[in-house]
Structure formats: C-alpha cells, structure tokens
Amino acid sequence: AGGREIYRQKFAPLVPGFTHVPFGDADAVAAAIGEDTAAVVVEPIQGEAGVIVPPADFLPRVQELCRANGVLLIADEVQTGMGRTGRTWAVDHYGVEPDIMTLAKALGGGVMPVGAIVGTARVFEPLVENPLLHSSTFGGNPLACAAGCAAFGVLHEENLAARAAEQGEKLLAALREVAEDHSEWILAVRGKGLMIGVEFRHEDVGGLVIAGMAQRHVIAAYTLNNPSVIRFEPPLTISDAQIQRAAAAFRESMEQTAELLQGVDLEE
Numbered sequence: 001a002g003g004r005e006i007y008r009q010k011f012a013p014l015v016p017g018f019t020h021v022p023f024g025d026a027d028a029v030a031a032a033i034g035e036d037t038a039a040v041v042v043e044p045i046q047g048e049a050g051v052i053v054p055p056a057d058f059l060p061r062v063q064e065l066c067r068a069n070g071v072l073l074i075a076d077e078v079q080t081g082m083g084r085t086g087r088t089w090a091v092d093h094y095g096v097e098p099d100i101m102t103l104a105k106a107l108g109g110g111v112m113p114v115g116a117i118v119g120t121a122r123v124f125e126p127l128v129e130n131p132l133l134h135s136s137t138f139g140g141n142p143l144a145c146a147a148g149c150a151a152f153g154v155l156h157e158e159n160l161a162a163r164a165a166e167q168g169e170k171l172l173a174a175l176r177e178v179a180e181d182h183s184e185w186i187l188a189v190r191g192k193g194l195m196i197g198v199e200f201r202h203e204d205v206g207g208l209v210i211a212g213m214a215q216r217h218v219i220a221a222y223t224l225n226n227p228s229v230i231r232f233e234p235p236l237t238i239s240d241a242q243i244q245r246a247a248a249a250f251r252e253s254m255e256q257t258a259e260l261l262q263g264v265d266l267e268e
Helices: 005-011 026-032 058-069 090-094 121-129 142-157 160-181 203-215 240-260
Strands: 039-042 072-076 100-103 116-119 186-192 195-200 221-223 226-232
Touching: 026 058, 039 058, 058 072, 058 090, 142 160, 160 186, 160 195, 160 240, 195 203, 203 221, 203 226, 203 240
Parallel strands: 039 072, 072 100
Antiparallel strands: 100 116, 186 195, 195 226, 221 226
16 A cells, blocks of 8 residues: 555555555545545554654544545554554544554554554444454464553553653653754654654764664664654653653764764765
C-alpha cells in the first residue's frame, strides 16, 4: 500500500488498486474516492515520513468523506497507538472513530512481537459464520496475547497516555530551545506526546547529530522515508532527569556538529 518505489519494486506484482494522495490534503482524498473505493488507509500522524502532524480538520473531514461514500476508514496506529502521542490512540486527538485500526509495536510491551487488527462489529460480521476467512497459523498465540493484555493493563493502570502528553510537552520545549539557537541548521521541531521529530535543513546534519548523541549514550534515529528528520520516541515512563539528559546530549551534539560544519557548503 505504501508509495515509495524502493519498498515496492522487489515485491512486484503487487495488489492493484491503490491510489496515493498527499498527506493532510482532504480535497485530494475527496477527489480520489470513487464508486469502487473500498477504504481509505491513513496514519493519524505519519511516522517514517518524518513525524508529520496533519491539519486539525484533516482526519475529521476524511471520516466524513468515508461515511458519505460508504468507504471504510482504516487507521494505522502501529507507531502512534498505545499512548505514544498523549492519547490512547492518535485518532482520539481528532474525535475520529475508524472502522478498522491496525496495532503492533508497543502492543507487545517490549517482550513479544505482537500485531492486531481491531474493527467494528459491522466489519467483522462476515467472519461470524466463517472465522476461517481471516485466519493465520500463528494468530492468537497465547503468550503473545497475554503480553498484549498485560501491556494494555499497564497502559491504563499507570495512566501512561497522560504521562506521555505531560512529558512530551517538556521534551518538545527543550528540543525547541536548541532549535531556536541553531535555526541555520534546524527547520522544525514537531510532534504530539512522546512522538517528536526534529527536521534539519540537510540530512547529513541529522546524521552527524545522531552520531554525536550516540557518543553521549543517547539513542536517536532518522525516519526511514525522510532522513532529514530524526525522531525522539522514548519510553512513556521517561523521567524529568532523563528528558534533561537527552536534551543536553542533543544540544552538545548540535553544537559539535555546527562547529564541525563551519564554512562547509553541504549543497556542493
């Protein structure tokens, strides 16, 4: 379903019928929906594209379009779900109720590889009479399911979504302070909760900053589809002291990188 050729070419022929539109452009979604459209698939906040937060009215408008045209709305919450953005699900920021959500990553609590699909009763109705229509050899693994249930328990018992919102504001503010001091290298700092991206004017700058942070024992990584952006997605349990340490490592690495690149034209 993804649009990048580098990830598609090795797996051709692919399932036909996918149309890609610019993220955050509800008018483009409206233009792409036709009488044969089955579903709209969307990340509430794009992860690998560079932690892109859509306009506030984007997802509500997409939901309206789907409802009006009898089209399913599928939210990919693999990265954004389980409290990461400061709400249990990122769609909660926008008051949207998708027909289907895909979940994984944090669902396993860091101990088991777990993925899940959840949907409305209407979506799952065809499976009531014949569940084998949607089955897999290892689906419903008891240990994986136990890990998922335990992860949900901790998420709610420790109110981790609210904690992500609170700690995310602190981390976002600390990173933006550094960005203001290095605006010649940093374009933007954005995100929700503890899903934060720092966009550089050149991807090589981000690479140097990542290396500098690693030397200071703080791990960050660039987003796969936009290497100009490095992401900060720490555990939802991150402490104030750890936020300060991460921000200090970022500042020191940025200062080190800026000094290294004095007089260097990265566009040559």
